[in-house]
Amino acid sequence: MRQHFQGFTDLWLSAFFESRTRAYDALIADFSNLKCVLQPGSHAEIKKAHQDLNITIESINLEKQLADFDKENEQHPMYAY
Secondary structure: OHHHHHHHHHHHHHHHHHHOHHHHHHHHHHHHHHHHHHOOOOHHHHHHHHHHHHHHHHHOOHHHHHHHHHHHOOOOHHHOO
């Protein structure tokens, strides 16, 4: 069941980010930065990268974009679970 749910989540995220490329690009940039500092980075660098990611999430209004995407697609059969 968990794998089935993961499949739906993967499809949903793919569809979301295909329609929101700016959000995807902004998040990927910050996640990449965070990944780069996790291994060799100092606590301050990791904290800064995490803060930058949080700022991006807020600035692109990710929560609203997710809700809007759900609303836009609520009649689509893929989202009827």
